[in-house]
Amino acid sequence: MVLEIKKISKNFGGIQALTDVSFSIEQGEVLGLIGPNGAGKTTMFNMITAMFPPSSGEIGFLGQSLSGLKPHEITKRGICRTFQNIRLFSELTVRENVMVGNHCRLTTGVLQSVFRTKYQKQEEENVLRNSDEILEIVGLSEFGQTIAKNLSYGQQRRLEIARALASRPQLLLLDEPAAGMNEKETNDLFDLIKKIQALNITILLIEHDMPLVMRICSRIVVLNFGKKIAEGTPSSIQNNKEVIEAYLGVEEEDELA
Amino acid sequence: MLSELINPYYLQVATFILLNIILGVSIYITLGTGQLSLGHAGFMSIGAYTSAILTLNYNVPLVIGIIIAAVFTGFIGVLIGFPALRLQGVYLAIATLGFGEVIRVLFINWEGLTNGAIGIRGIPHLGREILSFSESLGFSPGMIGLKNNQFVSLAVFLVLLIISIGVIWFFIRQSNSRIGRAFASIKMDEEASEAMGINITYYKILAFGQGALLAGFAGALYAHLTAYISPSDFGYHRAVEILIFAIFGGSEVIWGPIFGAIFLSTMPEFLRVISEYRFMIYGALLVLMMAFRPQGLIDTNVVNWIKRPRLKKKEGKHGTGNKKDK
Ligand SMILES: Nc1ncnc2c1ncn2[C@@H]1O[C@H](COP(=O)(O)OP(=O)(O)OP(=O)(O)O)[C@@H](O)[C@H]1O
Ligand SMILES: [Mg+2]
Numbered sequence: 001m002v003l004e005i006k007k008i009s010k011n012f013g014g015i016q017a018l019t020d021v022s023f024s025i026e027q028g029e030v031l032g033l034i035g036p037n038g039a040g041k042t043t044m045f046n047m048i049t050a051m052f053p054p055s056s057g058e059i060g061f062l063g064q065s066l067s068g069l070k071p072h073e074i075t076k077r078g079i080c081r082t083f084q085n086i087r088l089f090s091e092l093t094v095r096e097n098v099m100v101g102n103h104c105r106l107t108t109g110v111l112q113s114v115f116r117t118k119y120q121k122q123e124e125e126n127v128l129r130n131s132d133e134i135l136e137i138v139g140l141s142e143f144g145q146t147i148a149k150n151l152s153y154g155q156q157r158r159l160e161i162a163r164a165l166a167s168r169p170q171l172l173l174l175d176e177p178a179a180g181m182n183e184k185e186t187n188d189l190f191d192l193i194k195k196i197q198a199l200n201i202t203i204l205l206i207e208h209d210m211p212l213v214m215r216i217c218s219r220i221v222v223l224n225f226g227k228k229i230a231e232g233t234p235s236s237i238q239n240n241k242e243v244i245e246a247y248l249g250v251e252e253e254d255e256l257a
Numbered sequence: 258m259l260s261e262l263i264n265p266y267y268l269q270v271a272t273f274i275l276l277n278i279i280l281g282v283s284i285y286i287t288l289g290t291g292q293l294s295l296g297h298a299g300f301m302s303i304g305a306y307t308s309a310i311l312t313l314n315y316n317v318p319l320v321i322g323i324i325i326a327a328v329f330t331g332f333i334g335v336l337i338g339f340p341a342l343r344l345q346g347v348y349l350a351i352a353t354l355g356f357g358e359v360i361r362v363l364f365i366n367w368e369g370l371t372n373g374a375i376g377i378r379g380i381p382h383l384g385r386e387i388l389s390f391s392e393s394l395g396f397s398p399g400m401i402g403l404k405n406n407q408f409v410s411l412a413v414f415l416v417l418l419i420i421s422i423g424v425i426w427f428f429i430r431q432s433n434s435r436i437g438r439a440f441a442s443i444k445m446d447e448e449a450s451e452a453m454g455i456n457i458t459y460y461k462i463l464a465f466g467q468g469a470l471l472a473g474f475a476g477a478l479y480a481h482l483t484a485y486i487s488p489s490d491f492g493y494h495r496a497v498e499i500l501i502f503a504i505f506g507g508s509e510v511i512w513g514p515i516f517g518a519i520f521l522s523t524m525p526e527f528l529r530v531i532s533e534y535r536f537m538i539y540g541a542l543l544v545l546m547m548a549f550r551p552q553g554l555i556d557t558n559v560v561n562w563i564k565r566p567r568l569k570k571k572e573g574k575h576g577t578g579n580k581k582d583k
Contacts, residue, residue: 075454087449089442100442104454113434
């Protein structure tokens, strides 16, 4: 078991975003996390990466509790994420974005950096090489020197993944990576996720693109109004009554609101 | 021959421009992590008073005094850096401006140590120290055909020039490294860089401490250049002056505050009128820059344009379609 979510609840000043959600992720799988808008999926990512502390519950990673760790410490442990609303370092180049992602695997400090010790030079060479390898994987090799904000939307989404990969995660959290992508880009994304899986990286995927989710996930967890309403294989989820109702019910809820 | 070329007055002006460059860089470093600190006049005064008191009252050698003053100010900067983490943008600016005023009032009232509003006189002068040191080695300015005051101004200018180049070199190197990348990413998106594994607490405090250390260092140099300091040297007009170097020149690249410091300290020398209305002009500049060029005159594009006049720009195609289906 890579990640174990134990009865996580999160309350945002009255809004119950998550209520006693538990599930776990097995080594090497792609687990889908789906649910209607506002179901609490992104909030779950924020709990795992310690962007906010949970109101209650605990998260275990590779047998150790993540409670009380800071976000950067979580990343160092081997969990990294992408953002639903792209949050690249928009003025940096594509390659620099990936290099920033590599930060937590490097050790040179101020003096070594300024006086360019042998070790520092070697480390910088490795960073450049790693970054280029990762850009190759996500198919952005030719854009290394491009300023990140000048990339197309789909390319920016892939750069988010590249930046996260640079931290050498064991568990990768993808928050709607296909949002805003056209069909071709979504197909490329499918291949990319497969490639990442082949690198022995476990993936937790939030996605609204159901065909993609059904095609790529080994198991799916469904949230609705902050509660887990179903968990299982894609086919069992597709035929789950409560899940279908949750998705159909959205319009009704909107009208009520 | 040489003696005709060396005008002590111009050298002094140039020396203070170099000092302003160091101050400009000091605020740029802190800004480099997105922290706008207006406390640099306060940090400067801590450095100035520390070195003045150490050298004057405790006979500490001048060089040691300056180093201790810089390190001590850096330490104070780290202490201030922690509460500063809780403040963003304009709130941080106001709080640090307040910090500077508190320090100034403290120096006015701590008369036993600082001589209050009257200030401290007779601080060992960098130039004269250099002169007496070289005389002790059997050298006299006359040997190279210079008058004493010419030699002193020249020596001080050269020392400041070497120090400034060293400072600029240090921070250019730092910015082209893992540290610089961390600073830049924090400036652009603090939460995202935290999520990418960057210890933002460490780097923000590092930047705050480095900025304070540099301002304290400049303050200590200032004390030994003028030989006289008083709290009014470090009032809020000084804080604004340092800020305007970075706002006018730019705070994206190190050349911005350097250009700002050079330009804004040179202009009053050419146009006396500017000198009289200095702070009015600063105020107008602040408003104009914020309205029309918030990144300052020198930004990354300008630097790239200077470096590579015919750089081809690769534009990505922009994605189409916004889909959100269920
Ligand atoms: N920082 C926050 N402060 C207050 N409320 C929040 C915060 N973050 C999320 N929420 C609320 O928690 C609920 C769950 O939001 P969340 O972003 O997790 O949904 P989601 O499942 O990711 O939805 P979507 O598919 O639209 O991205 C929403 O009602 C949202 O308004
Ligand atoms: Mg979301």
